[in-house]
Amino acid sequence: MAEGYVEYRGLKKNFGATPVLHGIDLKIDEGAFVVLVGPSGCGKSTLLRMTAGLEGITDGDIKIAGQVVNRVHASNRGIAMVFQSYALYPHMSVNENLGFSLKMRKTPLERIADAIKGAAGILKLSPLLERLPAQLSGGQRQRVAMGRALVREPAVFLFDEPLSNLDAKLRVEMRAEIKALHQRLETTTIYVTHDQIEAMTMADTVVVMHDGRIEQVGAPLEIYDRPENLFVADFLGSPAMNLMDGKVVATDFPDQPRAVEVAPGVLLPIPGGAEAEPGQDVVYGIRPEHVTLVAADVGEPVTMTLVEPAGWETHLHADLAGLTLRILSVERVGARPGDQVGILIDPERVHLFDRGTGRRL
Amino acid sequence: MSVSAASGSTPPTTRERIADAGTFTVPYLLVIPGLVFVLGVLGYAVAGGFWLSLHETDMFLMKTYVGLENYIKVFNDPRFQASLWRTIVFVIASIALGITMSLMFALTLYHVGFGKRLFRGMSLLPYFVSGIAAAVMFRFVFTTSGGFVNQVLGLLGLHQPSWLGDPVLAFIVAVLANCWFMVPFATLILLGGLQTVDKDIYDAATIDGAGPIQTFFKITVPMIKPMLGVSLIWVSYISFSTFDIILALTAGGPQRATEVVSMYMYQLAFLQLDFGQGAVLMVVLLTFNTVLSLVYIYYFILADRRHGREP
Amino acid sequence: MATLASRREISAIGQPPSLLDELLRRFGRVILIGIPLAFLVIWTMVPIVWALLASLKDPLEIYESTTFLPRDPSLRAYWIVLGMDGFGKWLFNSILVTLVATIVPLILSILAAYAFAKYLFPFRHVLLLMYLIPRIIPRVSLIVPLNDLMTDLGLINTYWVLYITYIASAVPLATWILVGFFKAVPKEIEESATIDGANMWNRLRYVILPIAWPGVVTAAVLCIREGWNEFAFVLALVTETGMRTLPYALYMLRDSMGVQDYAVYNAFTILTVLPLLVVYLLLERRVVESIVSGAVK
Numbered sequence: 001m002a003e004g005y006v007e008y009r010g011l012k013k014n015f016g017a018t019p020v021l022h023g024i025d026l027k028i029d030e031g032a033f034v035v036l037v038g039p040s041g042c043g044k045s046t047l048l049r050m051t052a053g054l055e056g057i058t059d060g061d062i063k064i065a066g067q068v069v070n071r072v073h074a075s076n077r078g079i080a081m082v083f084q085s086y087a088l089y090p091h092m093s094v095n096e097n098l099g100f101s102l103k104m105r106k107t108p109l110e111r112i113a114d115a116i117k118g119a120a121g122i123l124k125l126s127p128l129l130e131r132l133p134a135q136l137s138g139g140q141r142q143r144v145a146m147g148r149a150l151v152r153e154p155a156v157f158l159f160d161e162p163l164s165n166l167d168a169k170l171r172v173e174m175r176a177e178i179k180a181l182h183q184r185l186e187t188t189t190i191y192v193t194h195d196q197i198e199a200m201t202m203a204d205t206v207v208v209m210h211d212g213r214i215e216q217v218g219a220p221l222e223i224y225d226r227p228e229n230l231f232v233a234d235f236l237g238s239p240a241m242n243l244m245d246g247k248v249v250a251t252d253f254p255d256q257p258r259a260v261e262v263a264p265g266v267l268l269p270i271p272g273g274a275e276a277e278p279g280q281d282v283v284y285g286i287r288p289e290h291v292t293l294v295a296a297d298v299g300e301p302v303t304m305t306l307v308e309p310a311g312w313e314t315h316l317h318a319d320l321a322g323l324t325l326r327i328l329s330v331e332r333v334g335a336r337p338g339d340q341v342g343i344l345i346d347p348e349r350v351h352l353f354d355r356g357t358g359r360r361l
Numbered sequence: 362m363s364v365s366a367a368s369g370s371t372p373p374t375t376r377e378r379i380a381d382a383g384t385f386t387v388p389y390l391l392v393i394p395g396l397v398f399v400l401g402v403l404g405y406a407v408a409g410g411f412w413l414s415l416h417e418t419d420m421f422l423m424k425t426y427v428g429l430e431n432y433i434k435v436f437n438d439p440r441f442q443a444s445l446w447r448t449i450v451f452v453i454a455s456i457a458l459g460i461t462m463s464l465m466f467a468l469t470l471y472h473v474g475f476g477k478r479l480f481r482g483m484s485l486l487p488y489f490v491s492g493i494a495a496a497v498m499f500r501f502v503f504t505t506s507g508g509f510v511n512q513v514l515g516l517l518g519l520h521q522p523s524w525l526g527d528p529v530l531a532f533i534v535a536v537l538a539n540c541w542f543m544v545p546f547a548t549l550i551l552l553g554g555l556q557t558v559d560k561d562i563y564d565a566a567t568i569d570g571a572g573p574i575q576t577f578f579k580i581t582v583p584m585i586k587p588m589l590g591v592s593l594i595w596v597s598y599i600s601f602s603t604f605d606i607i608l609a610l611t612a613g614g615p616q617r618a619t620e621v622v623s624m625y626m627y628q629l630a631f632l633q634l635d636f637g638q639g640a641v642l643m644v645v646l647l648t649f650n651t652v653l654s655l656v657y658i659y660y661f662i663l664a665d666r667r668h669g670r671e672p
Numbered sequence: 673m674a675t676l677a678s679r680r681e682i683s684a685i686g687q688p689p690s691l692l693d694e695l696l697r698r699f700g701r702v703i704l705i706g707i708p709l710a711f712l713v714i715w716t717m718v719p720i721v722w723a724l725l726a727s728l729k730d731p732l733e734i735y736e737s738t739t740f741l742p743r744d745p746s747l748r749a750y751w752i753v754l755g756m757d758g759f760g761k762w763l764f765n766s767i768l769v770t771l772v773a774t775i776v777p778l779i780l781s782i783l784a785a786y787a788f789a790k791y792l793f794p795f796r797h798v799l800l801l802m803y804l805i806p807r808i809i810p811r812v813s814l815i816v817p818l819n820d821l822m823t824d825l826g827l828i829n830t831y832w833v834l835y836i837t838y839i840a841s842a843v844p845l846a847t848w849i850l851v852g853f854f855k856a857v858p859k860e861i862e863e864s865a866t867i868d869g870a871n872m873w874n875r876l877r878y879v880i881l882p883i884a885w886p887g888v889v890t891a892a893v894l895c896i897r898e899g900w901n902e903f904a905f906v907l908a909l910v911t912e913t914g915m916r917t918l919p920y921a922l923y924m925l926r927d928s929m930g931v932q933d934y935a936v937y938n939a940f941t942i943l944t945v946l947p948l949l950v951v952y953l954l955l956e957r958r959v960v961e962s963i964v965s966g967a968v969k
Contacts, residue, residue: 054564075570087561091583101569148565387872391787392799395780395843402840403806409817418820462715469708472701480709481964482956486716489952490945491901491919497941498719501726501934509722512740541719546963553964588966602810605903609923623812630816631908639816646813654808 005030005188006051006156011060013046013212020046022212023060028205031186033179037199038209039235044192045160047209051190052081052158065155075104080149081158084165086141088133088148094120095129098147119150122181139170146181157182159191163198175202196236200224208232228360230353233285239315239326241287245355250278260284260352263321266300269347276352276361285351288315288328292344293335299342304335318343407647414640431637435645440617441625445645447532448601448621454536455543455600456593462544463592467551481552485545492542492605499538499610500525528618531611535619538606543599547592554588555581594657601649622646720945727938749939756940758913758921766917766944768831770899773838777846777895778888780839785850786876790862800851807844815908822909829912837905842898846891849962853887854880890962893955900948918944 006028013021021043028034036044049055051062053074061068069077080101089097098119102112120126123143133141142162149157159178163171179202182189193199199206200220208215208223208231216228227233233241246262248270253259258276259267262284276282292299293316302325306317309332316327316335325343335341352361414431416424435441470481487495502509503524511521524530558581566576582589604623607613613620613628620628622642630639728745753759787793788800818837819828827833857880865879881888906920916924922944925937952959 049564052564052568054567074568079568081565081568083561083565085559085561087559087565089562089565089580091586100566100571104570104575148569385793388787388791388793388796391783395784395847396799396802398780398836398840399803399806399843402836403809403814406814406817406821407809409821410814413817413820465708466712469705469712472705473709474705478957478960480712481960482953484712484716485956485960485963486720486949486952489897489901489948490720491903491922491948493903493919493923494901494941494945495719497922497937498723501938502719502722509718509740541715545716549960549963550966553966556964598808598810602812604812605919609926623810626813626816630819636816636820643813643816646810647808650808650810 005032005065006190007061007063008047009061009063011047011050011062012058013043013050013055014058020212021050021058024214026207026214026217028188028190030188033182033189033191033202033204034207035191035193035199035203035205036207036209037193037196037235038215040194041211042209043212044194044209048081048158048160048190048192051156052079053077075101078155079158080152080154080156081160082142082145082149082162084161086133086145086162086165088141088144090133093130093132094125094136094144094147097133097144098125098129098151101148101152115151115153119147122150122184123147138166139174142166142174143177146178150181150185155188157187157189159189161193162191163193163195178202196238200236208235210235226360227285227351229357230283230285233351233353237287239288239328241285241351242291242326244284244323246282246284248276248278248280248282256347263323266321268300268345268350270350270352271348274350274352274361281355282361283353283355285353286345286349288326289330290346290349291325291327292346293327293329293333294342294344296340296342299344301340302343304337304339304341307333307335307337309333410640410643410647412640413636414644416637418634418636427637431641435638435641440620441622441642443617444620444622444625447619448623451532451536451539451603451619451621452597452600455539456596458536459540459544459547459596459600460589460592462540463547463551466544466548467555470548470552471555481549484548487541488545490542493609495538495542496606496609499534499541503534525611526615528615531615532618535603535607535610538610539600539603542606543596547596550588550592550595551585554585558584590657590660594653597653598650601653602646723938723941727935727942729935749933749935750943752933752936753939753943758916761914762916762918762921765831765915766900766919769834769838769917770896772831772835773842773899774892774895776835776839777842778892780843781846781850781891782876782881782888784843785847785854786880788847788851789854789857803844803847805844806840807848811841811902812904815904818905819908827909829910829915831915833909834905834917837909838899838902842895845898846895849891849894850884850887853884857883886958886962889955889958893952893959896951897948 008024008026011021011024012019024047036047038044046055050057051064053069053072057070061070063069064077064079089100092100095116098116099112102115107115116129117126120129123146125140125143125147128136128140128144133144136144145162162178163174166174175198178191191198191202203220205217206220206223207217210231216223216232218226223232224236227236227241230243234243244262246260246268248258249261249267251257251259251267256269258270258274258278260270260276260282261267268284268286270276270284300320302318302320304316305319305324306315308315312330314329314331314333316329316333318325318327318341320343327343353359354361413424415426415428417427417431418424466484470477470484473480490498503511505511505521505523505526508524510524514521522530524534562580562584563576566580571579602623603621604627607619607621607624608627611619613624622645626639626642626646629635629642725740725742727749728747729742730744730746784803788796788803814837822828822833827836861883862875862879865875870878901919902917903919903923906917907923910916910920913924922940925940
């Protein structure tokens with residue numbers, strides 16, 4: 001396995017007496033687009049800032065391109081960062097903003113001019129070079145922030161929730177632009193966001209973080225299809241996965257020797273390969289899009305409680321013996337609240353988690 | 362913003378008309394009283410000052426029109442010229458020292474990690490001491506034998522000069538006292554400016570490789586330019602018309618070393634009872650402040666417009 | 673397809689910083705902040721504290737070269753000041769004039785500021801300018817014409833002359849501050865009150881003032897300060913001993929009272945300063961906040 005381009009070894013961080021990161025180990029390959037995703041306060045921004053050199057390290061190492069950079073100053077680490085608030089210098093023109101870092105390194109003027117021209121060309125900023133940040137739109141400012149990073153030709157790009165300040169439509173546009181940029185330049189990128197959709201659509205590798213720890217690392221679809229623990233299962237997916245407490249029981253059915261009882265008398269199927277023993281307390285997980293609606297007498301009986309047609313899909317809530325089930329259907333559904341319908345669950349799509357540890361079974 | 366909305370389609374009734382008229386006059390009624398005071402007193406005084414400067418006043422307060430004679434007398438008066446010169450030096454010294462100190466204090470207060478409120482509150486104290494009291498305090502701090510400064514110098518084994526007896530040193534003490542009084546206000550204004558800067562920008566500058574000095578001059582200072590402008594103007598205003606402090610500190614001495622324009626004005630008008638010439642000095646003071654304001658308006662507001670920013 | 677990322681920065685990944693850098697990093701913060709902070713404290717407090725110490729000393733001690741602290745601190749000087757003939761009168765004058773010079777300008781300014789902030793009436797820009805331009809006028813310069821004017825009106829040595837001049841001087845500043853704060857009150861709240869049936873006075877009393885309270889406090893404190901510390905007008909317009917305010921009395925202490933007892937002199941100074949400082953310290957937070965936020969210029 002090749003040595004990671006960015007590597008975290010046993011990384012810990014305390015703010016005063018409060019531990020924020022509890023030992024992060026991660027290897028990031030060269031040229032990868034890695035997204036750190038997680039709820040507020042999980043430590044992803046802290047990790048990013050430590051990578052940049054804006055926060056100190058309490059314990060552990062950070063390596064960039066094979067060199068330990070713990071003590072290296074932020075401007076010498078070969079990184080460039082795009083901030084959530086863009087952090088453009090408001091009194092400098094776009095041109096000056098782009099060239100600032102090179103000026104600080106005393107790069108010769110022609111090189112600066114060339115680099116600016118190159119970056120401006122890629123990001124379509126050329127007509128805006130003499131403007132001030134105050135005269136630019138949100139999307140344009142975003143691009144200047146990226147241009148500023150681009151100009152430095154860094155080894156690693158760091159993005160700190162750059163799209164949070166944009167409206168929905170612009171966000172979608174910029175997502176595509178950032179991804180296209182990455183494909184063109186193939187620079188290693190670490191991208192922090194709390195939005196799982198950004199994570200899923202942009203990443204080569206997703207790192208789910210929670211409470212200062214890494215919960216799972218993998219390709220987007222991998223993590224989506226096989227969450228390793230409860231947190232990841234619940235975090236990814238919109239609407240969220242249905243999670244119900246239950247107990248494993250033995251059954252009489254020959255092709256389904258085990259099932260999970262989620263409510264008295266309600267037995268739901270489980271995948272064949274699950275390592276679960278009868279009597280075990282588990283959490284039963286099934287994604288809304290994997291629940292099929294059928295006639296009331298064919299599947300498990302449920303009562304509709306909420307029907308929300310959203311145009312291309314329909315969100316439904318159903319009552320299963322007192323538990324609320326979220327269902328996602330890509331077909332128009334004629335059911336109405338109060339109707340009795342049936343559901344079918346594909347056993348191979350079921351996720352089982354040990355109730356105590358939250359780990360996948 | 363009238364409470365009685367017009368009904369629209371039908372012509373207004375008399376009642377509505379009266380109500381509307383009442384609403385119409387309300388703001389003027391609110392504004393006029395204050396204006397009466399301000400224009401009545403201050404405006405009249407300024408006008409009176411101009412008028413006085415064109416007249417000669419004798420012992421019995423009879424006034425005779427003399428045209429610009431007072432002005433000619435004053436501008437040819439070497440004592441006036443000296444006082445004007447001194448005032449300019451005083452202002453420049455106060456600005457240089459004052460703004461430097463304010464910046465330093467503002468940065469300090471910005472970065473201090475604990476007791477922020479305590480230090481900020483404390484730093485404004487001198488502003489609440491009257492000019493006379495401040496002058497008295499400084500006199501005792503700088504007393505030749507037994508004053509704080511000289512005692513400290515003595516402990517360090519250095520020479521202990523007669524601060525208030527030496528013309529140059531007395532001038533310096535006057536500048537210091539003026540700064541002591543002015544710096545707090547300017548400090549807080551600059552502090553306000555520092556607080557408006559988005560912290561991410563400092564991070565970006567760090568990553569861009571700007572050292573602390575570069576960051577300060579190339580990023581911080583330009584970003585607080587408006588506040589710097591306000592502080593500068595305010596310090597200039599105050600310094601040019603400093604009166605209380607100097608009067609109680611040195612009374613213009615020793616040997617007129619601290620006789621600034623306002624002091625000479627007092628001398629002329631109240632001690633020599635020459636109101637005409639005194640009024641000329643009033644005009645001088647007023648003119649200075651006015652010119653300064655125009656400069657400010659031009660430089661800061663119009664310059665912003667040039668850059669496409671709204672003031 | 674040329675890639676912009678030439679990995680140039682890999683070779684630029686620098687060496688760890690030197691020992692000096694490390695030291696600076698550890699202690700830099702303390703030194704860089706601590707020293708100026710100490711200077712700030714000393715610079716601000718020495719004159720005040722020194723006067724305080726001097727007021728507690730024996731009169732001859734003040735001339736001695738080796739003592740900072742009083743050898744035998746006593747409040748003797750303060751009793752003398754308080755017992756001074758006229759002190760009570762001067763204190764009373766200061767309080768009276770300050771009260772009038774605060775309350776009246778506040779009322780006038782609140783009304784005017786409300787109009788400027790909430791009403792769109794013709795000429796409002798010009799009128800506002802007429803309120804604010806007088807701030808440019810240095811007070812000191814006005815003592816010449818004012819003396820002449822007031823002598824003609826026969827108002828010298830009355831309370832009225834001080835009232836009038838102080839009020840006229842305070843209104844511009846108070847109006848400027850209040851307009852800012854009043855404008856900051858969201859329009860919707862007032863509109864909601866209007867719908868609830870509040871007329872202008874009600875709106876002012878129940879909506880604007882409670883919300884803009886910090887602004888009123890700030891304006892009040894600054895008016896109090898002006899009234900209490902003002903000197904030039906008193907100097908020019910008041911000659912009777914009994915009509916003096918505290919700053920003027922302090923000034924005259926040196927000459928006409930022939931006070932040689934420097935402890936008393938300092939005690940008097942402290943006493944003139946104390947009441948205002950107390951007012952300031954009580955309301956300090958509001959005032960500081962207002963200045964820092966740029967509401968006072």
